Amino acid sequence: MARPRKPLLSTDRIVETARALVDAEGLAAVSTRRLAAELGVSGPSLYNHFRTKDQILEAVADSVSAQVDLSMFEDGRPWRDALHDWAVSYRAALRDHPHIVPVLARGPGRRPSGLKVADAVFGAMTAAGWPPAQATSIGALMRYFIMGSAIGSFAGGFVDDETAYDPADYPHLGQAHLLADRQEKVDERAFETGLTALLDGLEQQFRAL
Template sequence: MTESRPPAVWFTEEQPRKPRLSRDRIARGAVALLDAEGVAGLSMRRLAARLNAGAMSLYEYVGGKEDVLDLALDAVMGEIELDGAGAGGAGDPDRPRHLPWRDALTRQLVLTRDAMKRHPWLPALMATRPLLGPNSLARSEYFYSVLDRAGLEGPRLTAAVGSLTYYVQGYAATENVWRGLRHDPAQEAELRERAQRFIDHRAADHPALARHAQLANSDFDGSFTLGLETILDGIEAQLSH
């Protein structure tokens, strides 16, 4: 019986071949194609054409489209600079302890959101693909080590990492969709003001919304920072338990 191939490209080592192609070159080509066309526009045929290679030659390096997605995802994760490292580097494992834990995590999450804005396909892939590439693992190690040194452990540490990760993924995904639909600032401002007036006129039925909703607010950066601070406050409260 033929053994089924591993479920992730990271479970197989790249075999040395002539330098015409490589996993690194495939990853860079895939990132460019994903940025231009999105996940739906990525195919082995189109990627091969971008790399000026035959489609079948790609299969000497990867098992299929899912492997390509994993390589592209990890290549972009390498753009998120870790403290004490250049882009893509593993960094100094002792560096996180030199930064206040909130500052360290805030910086990483701001950089992660920036990467997700540059590559709008990234949030969905992070939620659906195994984050086992070297750059992804280095980033995860950084988060776990920072929170470990802050005093969290076990399920609370894991929950904190998940809360931070899911927050930035969800925020960036929503922001990307909105920005993809709203290109005219004046039209966006008008839509937001109309939505706010709509709620204000229904204050009797929705008093909490009328008092607190700020639908006219288009400050994505400020809202992101405030939401992140709220989550970090919750994590900090766990440190005394």
């Protein structure tokens, strides 16, 4: 009887497994020993693909950047609409993988997908008529805003316990205990409010160019 073949170890499989670990347990859960156990291989075999844990996390971060839709920068949409739709797509990717945000916040570095995002935004802004320096600032501003929104939930930071908000101490927080149950709706509305205000401000600057 033929012996069963061991599953092939690939870079993609390592990244997918590491991403699942990060999603479920956070960055601290990723180690070569843990990954090897999850993959059913020996630890040293991982070094044929990645030399360090940091390289693995960089690859996970890039796999998340690859989920961001960039088509709006290529289909002729006005720059404001393109920025809006890209921001929504970017936030959705980060919302699905919030624990990797600290790695993404370091900047794209040498990550191919991260660099494609930066290139697409800068290229679209300069093509629309923004001066290069301001196009750079727009890319940075959008990244700060989107990543900041993905780090944590405002609504989720309130406990579902009415007694935690004594009117004598917090006279304006009588409904705060309801926020946790409405987390997604509150956070989505807050993101859209901030994004609209940000784009309104940029549009005023653009008209003044």
